[in-house]
Amino acid sequence: MNIKGAGRGVWTWLDDRLGIQAVMDFLKHKPIPQNRHTPWMYTGSLAMMFFGLQVVTGIMLAFYYRPTLEEANKSVGEIMTKVPLGWIIRSVHSWSATFMIAVVFIHCLAIWILKSYRKPREMTWMTGVLLLVFTLAFGFTGYLLPWDSLSLAATKVGTDIPRSIPVIGAWGTKFLRGGEDITGDTLSRFFTFHVCVLPLCLLAALALHIYLIQKLGMSLPQGADEEAEARRSLPFWPNFVYREALLWLVLIGVVVTLAVFLPPTLGKAADLMAPAPAGIKPEWYFLFLFQTLKLFPAHILFVTGDTVAVLAIFLAVALFFFLPLIDKPAGRKGKVITVLAFLLVVYAVAMSVWSLQTPSKPEADRIIGAPQNIRETTGIFVFLGAIWLSMAVLIYLLSLKIRETDRLLGTGYFSSDKK
Amino acid sequence: MKLKHSLFTRRQFLNGLLGGWLGGLAALFLYPVLRFIFPPEREPEQVLLPLADFGGLEPGAMKNFAWGSKPGLLKRTAGGDFIAFVGVCTHLDCNVAYLPDQKKFYCACHEGWYDENGINIAGPPPKPLRRLAVSTEGENLVIKPEAAA
Numbered sequence: 028m029n030i031k032g033a034g035r036g037v038w039t040w041l042d043d044r045l046g047i048q049a050v051m052d053f054l055k056h057k058p059i060p061q062n063r064h065t066p067w068m069y070t071g072s073l074a075m076m077f078f079g080l081q082v083v084t085g086i087m088l089a090f091y092y093r094p095t096l097e098e099a100n101k102s103v104g105e106i107m108t109k110v111p112l113g114w115i116i117r118s119v120h121s122w123s124a125t126f127m128i129a130v131v132f133i134h135c136l137a138i139w140i141l142k143s144y145r146k147p148r149e150m151t152w153m154t155g156v157l158l159l160v161f162t163l164a165f166g167f168t169g170y171l172l173p174w175d176s177l178s179l180a181a182t183k184v185g186t187d188i189p190r191s192i193p194v195i196g197a198w199g200t201k202f203l204r205g206g207e208d209i210t211g212d213t214l215s216r217f218f219t220f221h222v223c224v225l226p227l228c229l230l231a232a233l234a235l236h237i238y239l240i241q242k243l244g245m246s247l248p249q250g251a252d253e254e255a256e257a258r259r260s261l262p263f264w265p266n267f268v269y270r271e272a273l274l275w276l277v278l279i280g281v282v283v284t285l286a287v288f289l290p291p292t293l294g295k296a297a298d299l300m301a302p303a304p305a306g307i308k309p310e311w312y313f314l315f316l317f318q319t320l321k322l323f324p325a326h327i328l329f330v331t332g333d334t335v336a337v338l339a340i341f342l343a344v345a346l347f348f349f350l351p352l353i354d355k356p357a358g359r360k361g362k363v364i365t366v367l368a369f370l371l372v373v374y375a376v377a378m379s380v381w382s383l384q385t386p387s388k389p390e391a392d393r394i395i396g397a398p399q400n401i402r403e404t405t406g407i408f409v410f411l412g413a414i415w416l417s418m419a420v421l422i423y424l425l426s427l428k429i430r431e432t433d434r435l436l437g438t439g440y441f442s443s444d445k446k
Numbered sequence: 447m448k449l450k451h452s453l454f455t456r457r458q459f460l461n462g463l464l465g466g467w468l469g470g471l472a473a474l475f476l477y478p479v480l481r482f483i484f485p486p487e488r489e490p491e492q493v494l495l496p497l498a499d500f501g502g503l504e505p506g507a508m509k510n511f512a513w514g515s516k517p518g519l520l521k522r523t524a525g526g527d528f529i530a531f532v533g534v535c536t537h538l539d540c541n542v543a544y545l546p547d548q549k550k551f552y553c554a555c556h557e558g559w560y561d562e563n564g565i566n567i568a569g570p571p572p573k574p575l576r577r578l579a580v581s582t583e584g585e586n587l588v589i590k591p592e593a594a595a
Contacts, residue, residue, distance in 0.1 A: 087482055111481045276471075410478065417471050424464045431457065 051264065053241070055441060058260035059267045060245055067137035068245065069274055070130050074162075076275050077127035078229070080282070081165075084120040085222065092172065094218035096211035099174035100296035107293060107396045114396025115407070118286035124166060126282055128312045131162050139368045142354065142361065143246035149351035151243065154236040156348045161229040166310060168221040174214060175294030175393075180303040181310075182217070183209055188320075191333040192341070209299065262441055266432045273425045280418050287407055290396035306387035315378035316340065490514045495587040503528075506562075508544045511589070517541050518578065518589065519551075521562070530578040530589050531564045537571045551575060 042048045059068060091110055093102040106113035135155065138144055144152035171182040186209070189199030205212035247256050261267050309317050319340075323332035346353065354364045398404040435441060454462075495511055503509055503522040510533070511518045517533035521544075533551075535542050540555035550567075551560035559568040564575035579590045 083479075087479065090483065110485055112478045113482060115478065116482050410474070413474055414471065417467060417474065421464070421467055421471065424460065424467060427460055428464060431460070 054264035055262050057241070057263040058245065058257060059263055060247055060251075060256050061259045061261055062248060062251070062256065064137075064141055064248055067134070067141065069271060070134035070137060071240075072271050073274065073278065074127055074130045074134055075233070076278070077123050077130060077282075078233075080123040080279070081120065081127060082226070084116050084123065087116050088120055089222055092218075094172065094214050096174075096214060099172065099214055100293070103173045103293055104394050107290075107394055108399075112403075114290050115283075115286055118290035118396060119282060121291045122282050122286045122289075124169065125311070126278070128162055128166055131159055132312070135159055136368055136372065139350070140365055141246070142249060142365070144351040145246075145354070145356055146351075148239070148243055148246060151236060151239040152351050153348055154232050154239065156344075157232040158229060158236060160344075161225055161232060163312065165221065165225050165229070166312060168217045168225065170310060171214065171217045172221065173293055174297050176297050176301060176304050177294060177307060179209065179297035179299070180307050182213065183303075184309075185313075186213070188333075188337055191331065191337040193334065196337075261433075262436065266429070266436060269425050269429045269432060273422060273429075276418055276421055276425075280414055283414065284411060287411060292393040292395050294393050306385055308382060308385075308387050311379065314382045315375040318378040318382040321382075488514065489591065491590070493518065493589040495520065495589065497582070497585055497587060500528075500587055506546075506549070508546065513578065513589070519544060520580070520587070520589075528580040528587060529563075530580050532576040532578060534576070535571055536566065536573040536575065537569075542575065 038047075059065070088106060091102060091106050091113065093099060103117070106117055108114070110116075138152065138155065167182075167185055171178045186200055186203040189203065190196045192199065201207065203213075203216070204210075205216045247253065308314065320333070320336055323336040325332050327335045350364070354360055398407055490513065493511065493513060500509060500511075500520060503520070505522050505524050505526055508519055508521045511520055513532055519531045519533040521529050521531070523529060531551075533542050533544075534540070535553035535555065535558050537553065537556055537558050540553050542551045542553045542558070542560065544550075545552050549562040551562075551564065552558070553560075553569070553571065557569045558566070558571040560571065560575055561567050564577060566572070566574055577592055579592045581588050581590075
């Protein structure tokens with residue numbers, strides 16, 4: 028029996044038990060609409076790709092990271108200076124996090140503006156909002172783990188925010204910190220959230236999200252001609268997957284390259300008694316919230332400004348979550364809600380830019396990841412060259428495949444009546 | 447010999463090339479990952495033991511020191527020389543104990559025995575205990591891997 032025969036034998040054996048063919052048939056017939064909104068449809072799978080990258084690099088970092096008060100900062104330092112290529116792995120984890128959050132934001136805004144959340148996709152949107160919340164929670168909990176003065180201050184502020192909520196707030200802060208103050212217990216807790224609780228939550232929400240997308244199909248633009256769209260659409264497998272693969276490859280290359288040239292640094296171990304560093308700022312995705320909190324005065328009428336601000340933020344998140352129930356197709360609120368999305372972007376960008384006006388003063392002698400010797404430097408450059416070169420070839424091969432599969436689609440090769 | 451027709455179609459060739467190239471790229475990424483996961487072994491180049499602490503060892507007596515993350519055993523022979531071992535059984539890596547009354551090394555995991563010179567004499571150990579080189583430099587005993595001495 029030749030290799031091909033053996034391969035087919037294994038496939039049949041697996042298919043008899045797992046029913047893979049049914050899934051493949053479904054994916055071959057899942058139409059991806061082709062119109063001017065199609066580019067946004069790549070953002071969801073991109074977010075998933077970055078999440079996958081986070082899982083892989085995160086597991087690798089956890090091999091060497093030690094989540095205790097004495098060892099956390101030291102072990103991250105060792106990852107950056109002693110473990111072979113550890114600084115790049117940490118850098119990829121950090122860059123991929125940034126990209127994941129950015130892509131999730133874009134994905135979310137695109138769905139909002141295209142109104143893809145309308146009936147029957149309300150729950151797809153709601154699970155999506157959960158995914159957004161979990162993604163930001165990943166960012167927030169992961170930020171503490173290197174345990175330098177910046178991460179300590181950010182966590183102090185972040186975990187103090189729930190306290191402003193009347194009645195249950197203090198309890199929330201205590202839950203997050205594992206006590207009244209930030210201690211080693213907070214670190215253990217955040218580590219557990221980051222590597223155990225949040226991945227489970229995110230995967231559960233993701234499973235539901237993806238199931239709903241498969242069940243309901245891709246949404247069409249408002250008022251689209253359904254028949255024309257169906258004629259123009261591409262099958263998910265293989266035509267769309269080849270296009271996605273192309274994008275994934277390029278972005279993996281971009282993240283790795285950025286990670287090599289712009290690695291994150293590490294400050295000295297956090298001192299629980301030291302004052303907050305001057306000009307401190309959170310990561311870019313929390314800047315607009317950070318600046319918003321700064322704007323509120325100490326007191327508004329009879330309550331503190333914080334309470335009002337935090338309640339406003341919670342109200343906004345709740346409205347965001349229930350957006351599909353507010354914006355019904357029959358209602359006249361549609362345009363207003365679309366404009367709101369644009370206004371939110373303008374607001375967030377303006378606030379972020381404003382908050383960047385205060386210069387932050389990074390402390391001296393932070394650990395900076397870098398190749399340890401000329402051999403490692405050479406190796407890294409050879410590696411980058413090799414991946415970009417093979418990437419170029421792959422892009423060419425993929426474009427050939429895209430042309431081929433599109434031609435086959437045009438000739439009706441994939442149509443359902445053909446076996 | 448020239449074949450009249452090609453052995454595979456253009457599509458098969460393209461698929462094979464694409465799959466192979468993707469596999470190659472994946473392998474390329476696997477290399478740094480493996481480098482990260484398997485850090486080079488860090489055995490100490492040398493360990494310094496102050497003579498003030500270890501010089502007073504009685505002939506025939508034994509004292510522990512840390513050889514990196516493994517136990518090291520420093521022994522003074524009846525002739526007054528120092529010899530040193532890595533105190534790890536050559537069978538399955540358990541730490542061995544020195545039994546002074548019997549003048550033997552004993553590994554409790556699988557009943558392995560070594561004589562006072564670290565030679566395997568009974569039980570499963572296949573090789574003698576690993577010897578380390580000892581020399582004296584000023585105020586210190588210098589322990590090095592045997593080959594490097």
